[in-house]
Amino acid sequence: MPRVLTCRSAADLVAAGLAPPEALMELERVAARYAVSVTPGLGELIDPADRHDPIARQFVPDPAELDRQAEETADPIGDDANSPVEGIVHRYPDRVLLKLAHVCAVYCRFCFRREMVGPGRRRALSGAALAAAFGYIRDHREIWEVILTGGDPLILSARRLREVMGALGLVDHVKVARIHTRVPIAAPARITPTLARALKSFGKATYVVVHANHPRELTPAARAACARLIDAGIPLLSQSVLLRGVNDDPATLTALMRSLVESRIKPYYLHQGDLAPGTSHLRTTIAHGQALMRELHGRVSGLCQPAYVLDIPGGHGKSPIGPSYISSAAPAEGRFEVEDFKGGRHSYPPDAAGE
Numbered sequence: 001m002p003r004v005l006t007c008r009s010a011a012d013l014v015a016a017g018l019a020p021p022e023a024l025m026e027l028e029r030v031a032a033r034y035a036v037s038v039t040p041g042l043g044e045l046i047d048p049a050d051r052h053d054p055i056a057r058q059f060v061p062d063p064a065e066l067d068r069q070a071e072e073t074a075d076p077i078g079d080d081a082n083s084p085v086e087g088i089v090h091r092y093p094d095r096v097l098l099k100l101a102h103v104c105a106v107y108c109r110f111c112f113r114r115e116m117v118g119p120g121r122r123r124a125l126s127g128a129a130l131a132a133a134f135g136y137i138r139d140h141r142e143i144w145e146v147i148l149t150g151g152d153p154l155i156l157s158a159r160r161l162r163e164v165m166g167a168l169g170l171v172d173h174v175k176v177a178r179i180h181t182r183v184p185i186a187a188p189a190r191i192t193p194t195l196a197r198a199l200k201s202f203g204k205a206t207y208v209v210v211h212a213n214h215p216r217e218l219t220p221a222a223r224a225a226c227a228r229l230i231d232a233g234i235p236l237l238s239q240s241v242l243l244r245g246v247n248d249d250p251a252t253l254t255a256l257m258r259s260l261v262e263s264r265i266k267p268y269y270l271h272q273g274d275l276a277p278g279t280s281h282l283r284t285t286i287a288h289g290q291a292l293m294r295e296l297h298g299r300v301s302g303l304c305q306p307a308y309v310l311d312i313p314g315g316h317g318k319s320p321i322g323p324s325y326i327s328s329a330a331p332a333e334g335r336f337e338v339e340d341f342k343g344g345r346h347s348y349p350p351d352a353a354g355e
């Protein structure tokens, strides 16, 4: 029978058959520490008989979350250190994050903002705080792009989103609005034509970046929700997190990237897992991530290639950390050695003998 209720506690997960009864007490300890939410659609994707189910690994709490490593911190990418006013993170010169709400449709077990998101954590921006955040954006003419993130901005009503996008439309120097969301995957019915229209901002380009980590998340309902956004004139990009036991093998990553492109979503970022508390069981090594990117380079279309990136701890921003295919053979002469997609190496420019 289809599950109809969102699971918001360990007891809900046990009642829905998504966690074994004997795990209840341990999972309650995790749920007391980090928010839990598994929507009916994502719950349906979980095979309770599979102890290693890749959807469950992302959303069902795990006692390993209570093990915090020395290098893990509450704010691994330094949001707070770069926040000049409430709700704004100004890390790069030409763009800011605008964090409207701190709740989500689902709570990912690897979330880098897990200490900030969830019921009872930080409150949503008040009217006064939002006005101050817009004052900051207006006063900083170097801000070209505003990224709505959170929490999940698409948890807000169409009316509220229309107000925010309308206000952005009045700031001349802002040209691009970008919205980061998990809602089209986690709660696709929320993406109505009315909500899609509310995301347009007069005179601005709006992009939506959908967070998806496993090909199974691209259900027919999720694809239809994404299509409603695209058909409303909003280009879609994706971001994925490289997660151990979820997508850290070439076949799954290939299937994920192809499913996204087939859904008219351009893969944008593949994130190295951040050093968020209690997430080491889900992180891979960077060496493994680079090896996977090499596999992708060798097997799939350029349309399916995301940039593999690391958010440098401490708020120093993102840098690409993918493998390099070029090395300097004779720097003074401007000669390089370039690797092709099959691993063959070639001189550039070619030497007189051909290579």
Ligand code: SF4
Residues within 6 Å of the ligand: 103, 104, 105, 106, 107, 108, 111, 112, 113, 114, 117, 150, 151, 152, 181, 182, 211
């Ligand atoms: S939807 Fe995004 S912000 Fe919310 S828990 Fe997942 S990763 Fe974190």
